[in-house]
Amino acid sequence: MAFLAYALLAFIASARAVDITITAETVHEIPETLFGYMWEDINHSGDGGLYAELIQNRAFQAVEPGTDDALAAWTALNNASISVIADPSPLSSALPNALSVSFPSNSSGPAGIANEGFWGIRIDAGSTYTGSFYAKGTLNTTTGSQAEVTLQSKATGDIYASAEIDVSSLSASGYTKYSFELKPEGGAPDTDNLFTVTFPSPAEVTFTLFSLFPPTFKSRSNGMRIDLAETLAATRPGVWRFPGGNNLEGQTVARRWKWNETIGPLEERPGRRGDWGYPNTDGLGLLEYLDWAEDIGAEPILGVYAGYSLGGETVPEDAIQAYVDEAIAEIEFVTGDASTHWGSVRAALGREEPYALRYVEIGNEDFFAPDSYQAYRWAAFANGLEAAYPGKFKYLATTYEDVTSLEPKPAYYDFHQYNNPNWFVEQAVRYDEGVTPRDGTQYFVGEYAVTSNNDGSKMAYPTVEAAVGEAAFMTGLERNADVVFAAAYAPTLNHVDDTQWYPDLVSFNAGTVSKSPSYWAQWLFSTNRGTHTLPTSPVSSNTTGAPLYWSASYNTDAAVVYLKVSNTDSASINTTITLDGFTQDGDAKVQFFSGAAQDVNTVDAPDAIVVSETAVSVVDGVLAYAFPGLSVSVVTIPAQI
Ligand SMILES: *[C@@H]1O[C@H](CO)[C@@H](O)[C@H](O)[C@H]1NC(C)=O
Ligand SMILES: *[C@@H]1O[C@H](CO)[C@@H](O)[C@H](O)[C@H]1NC(C)=O
Numbered sequence: 001m002a003f004l005a006y007a008l009l010a011f012i013a014s015a016r017a018v019d020i021t022i023t024a025e026t027v028h029e030i031p032e033t034l035f036g037y038m039w040e041d042i043n044h045s046g047d048g049g050l051y052a053e054l055i056q057n058r059a060f061q062a063v064e065p066g067t068d069d070a071l072a073a074w075t076a077l078n079n080a081s082i083s084v085i086a087d088p089s090p091l092s093s094a095l096p097n098a099l100s101v102s103f104p105s106n107s108s109g110p111a112g113i114a115n116e117g118f119w120g121i122r123i124d125a126g127s128t129y130t131g132s133f134y135a136k137g138t139l140n141t142t143t144g145s146q147a148e149v150t151l152q153s154k155a156t157g158d159i160y161a162s163a164e165i166d167v168s169s170l171s172a173s174g175y176t177k178y179s180f181e182l183k184p185e186g187g188a189p190d191t192d193n194l195f196t197v198t199f200p201s202p203a204e205v206t207f208t209l210f211s212l213f214p215p216t217f218k219s220r221s222n223g224m225r226i227d228l229a230e231t232l233a234a235t236r237p238g239v240w241r242f243p244g245g246n247n248l249e250g251q252t253v254a255r256r257w258k259w260n261e262t263i264g265p266l267e268e269r270p271g272r273r274g275d276w277g278y279p280n281t282d283g284l285g286l287l288e289y290l291d292w293a294e295d296i297g298a299e300p301i302l303g304v305y306a307g308y309s310l311g312g313e314t315v316p317e318d319a320i321q322a323y324v325d326e327a328i329a330e331i332e333f334v335t336g337d338a339s340t341h342w343g344s345v346r347a348a349l350g351r352e353e354p355y356a357l358r359y360v361e362i363g364n365e366d367f368f369a370p371d372s373y374q375a376y377r378w379a380a381f382a383n384g385l386e387a388a389y390p391g392k393f394k395y396l397a398t399t400y401e402d403v404t405s406l407e408p409k410p411a412y413y414d415f416h417q418y419n420n421p422n423w424f425v426e427q428a429v430r431y432d433e434g435v436t437p438r439d440g441t442q443y444f445v446g447e448y449a450v451t452s453n454n455d456g457s458k459m460a461y462p463t464v465e466a467a468v469g470e471a472a473f474m475t476g477l478e479r480n481a482d483v484v485f486a487a488a489y490a491p492t493l494n495h496v497d498d499t500q501w502y503p504d505l506v507s508f509n510a511g512t513v514s515k516s517p518s519y520w521a522q523w524l525f526s527t528n529r530g531t532h533t534l535p536t537s538p539v540s541s542n543t544t545g546a547p548l549y550w551s552a553s554y555n556t557d558a559a560v561v562y563l564k565v566s567n568t569d570s571a572s573i574n575t576t577i578t579l580d581g582f583t584q585d586g587d588a589k590v591q592f593f594s595g596a597a598q599d600v601n602t603v604d605a606p607d608a609i610v611v612s613e614t615a616v617s618v619v620d621g622v623l624a625y626a627f628p629g630l631s632v633s634v635v636t637i638p639a640q641i
């Protein structure tokens with residue numbers, strides 16, 4: 001019995017050890033686009049998220065005047081009375097609403113208004129906050145003509161920064177823009193803060209288009225929140241698909257994302273109630289997205305509205321051309337030189353040089369309306385855009401990857417998948433197995449994520465088990481980068497105080513950013529990029545019976561071998577990694593994270609799971625290494641081919 005038990009243990013142990021041989025022979029190129037992001041305006045990912053504006057409901061856009069909802073994030077201070085009105089002579093036709101404020105004479109403290117930001121305002125010592133508002137009305141100048149703006153604690157009223165504004169120019173007959181800066185000397189201990197405006201009482205004042213920006217990513221005006229921008233930029237993303245997702249489509253045709261209403265001065269952007277319920281200012285508009293893609297070095301994939309809206313409304317065939325024309329105009333705005341109509345509009349907005357756009361995605365998830373997509377929508381756009389821009393763009397279709405009935409035949413597809421960890425592990429060999437033909441057709445795995453546990457329960461944050469499953473799948477994407485040219489986890493960002501969808505790659509609140517294990521898996525894959533795949537023997541671990549998944553690549557510029565490994569088992573797995581035909585050249589290292597299946601990072605504990613790095617020795621081309629249970633690792637070995 002004792003002998004038998006020993007023999008059984010020895011068998012299990014040897015079955016679990018894996019030998020991987022990597023051969024010095026580049027197989028195919030890995031496009032720089034492979035790992036990147038898909039953008040959706042969800043969970044306040046834009047307003048209140050990446051877009052750095054701190055004032056929520058800054059111009060009372062997409063709200064019903066006179067309702068409580070219209071006052072979202074605003075409160076009155078000290079007997080002031082406030083309401084949102086439909087302004088009979090508005091600042092612009094794009095911004096028809098305004099905030100009417102009565103500053104009474106009977107208040108003991110300064111009467112005014114307060115905005116709570118997007119569930120808080122982060123106040124950093126030494127930062128300059130740049131603000132403005134429009135106002136019109138009447139003052140009683142005997143009581144003064146100095147208004148005051150502050151950043152203050154909601155709980156204690158402690159003032160972190162304030163500025164006096166001379167409002168003696170206030171007029172009842174039209175708006176005046178008042179600008180100011182707030183420079184807190186000390187930071188606030190938490191984000192439970194308010195932005196306030198007080199006027200000398202009594203006064204009757206109508207306000208619109210408030211704004212308050214902290215310093216932004218790359219110091220762009222109307223720019224991005226630095227900590228979130230740096231989080232996304234840190235993966236060195238290869239693609240940026242925008243402007244959504246469902247948010248592109250709207251619930252109805254009338255409520256689609258209209259590119260031409262997201263450009264120009266903020267005074268001319270009407271905003272809209274987006275697809276996930278909340279109003280969007282569209283301060284984060286087409287040009288901001290394009291500048292952002294350039295700033296992070298990502299290839300833009302521009303989604304154009306293709307005649308289907310999520311509520312089920314579909315543009316009929318005899319009306320579709322107007323929407324094709326809308327996309328043609330949009331593409332001219334993005335890529336036309338200043339001699340074109342829309343190119344000249346862009347140049348007048350300060351961007352002379354056309355943007356480098358190569359990929360245009362026609363619609364979003366049109367498997368929800370496959371009949372009209374197949375019957376006329378795909379063809380109207382693919383043919384219409386090609387006729388307007390012969391040979392210039394690559395068009396992505398958004399049906400399932402195995403739909404073959406579209407005409408003209410798409411050269412590019414966008415495939416989406418939300419599932420459990422087991423699905424992703426099983427699909428690690430999806431593209432090796434020829435699910436898609438190797439006939440030149442290219443695939444963008446444009447949205448994917450583990451969204452539930454294997455028992456079907458939903459997960460609030462990406463777990464370690466989820467990230468490990470996604471990483472197993474991603475080894476297959478990298479190994480098959482001749483077929484899969486791009487991939488993006490989705491959704492990307494989530495404000496935890498107003499969530500519509502979870503899990504998300506990165507969660508945040510007004511003050512803190514939390515990078516999930518899934519984020520760290522993306523980071524490991526995306527910052528350790530090979531230029532070419534390398535053959536391994538075995539090709540993938542499913543043939544060994546061990547729950548270990550990998551792909552090998554070579555970076556010809558850096559002369560390094562990368563072996564990306566996902567151990568989907570809870571126990572560690574010993575491996576012997578042999579470099580065949582390389583001249584090894586320098587110190588090797590492993591970057592990795594591991595944890596228990598349900599471990600997560602949250603905004604309260606953002607660093608429970610982080611990437612560690614360890615030096616390893618490769619002796620005579622052989623590395624013996626035990627990959628920890630439930631881990632994602634990248635082994636980096638300097639070597640010449
Ligand atoms: C892994 O390797 C270590 C060190 O060589 C050894 O002690 C251990 O038994 C091995 N484990 C398995 C499961 O093979
Ligand atoms: C303060 O004065 C305003 C008129 O200016 C009046 O409508 C309001 O009722 C007064 N508030 C209180 C609490 O007396």
Ligand SMILES: *[C@@H]1O[C@H](CO)[C@@H](O)[C@H](O)[C@H]1NC(C)=O
Nearest residue numbers: 077078079106107108109110
């Ligand atoms: C509001 O007005 C009333 C009536 O004049 C006054 O007693 C009270 O102090 C005021 N409250 C504040 C906070 O100014």
Ligand SMILES: *[C@@H]1O[C@H](CO)[C@@H](O)[C@H](O)[C@H]1NC(C)=O
Nearest residue numbers: 105139140141142143201202
């Ligand atoms: C202006 O304020 C002064 C001082 O509070 C007051 O005496 C006067 O009645 C006010 N005038 C108007 C028009 O409200």
Ligand SMILES: *[C@@H]1O[C@H](CO)[C@@H](O)[C@H](O)[C@H]1NC(C)=O
Nearest residue numbers: 258259260261322323325326
């Ligand atoms: C934007 O374009 C659409 C048609 O594509 C048009 O209906 C709409 O009026 C335009 N908006 C503005 C503000 O010009």
Ligand SMILES: *[C@@H]1O[C@H](CO)[C@@H](O)[C@H](O)[C@H]1NC(C)=O
Nearest residue numbers: 429430432433540542543544
């Ligand atoms: C492993 O994957 C390869 C490639 O897709 C496939 O041919 C083979 O049948 C799989 N083996 C097992 C044991 O699942």
Ligand SMILES: CC(=O)N[C@H]1CO[C@H](CO)[C@@H](O)[C@@H]1O
Nearest residue numbers: 276277278279497498499500
């Ligand atoms: C679950 C959740 O937080 N839902 C919120 C999503 O956003 C809308 C609009 O802001 C809220 O009304 C929901 O409560």
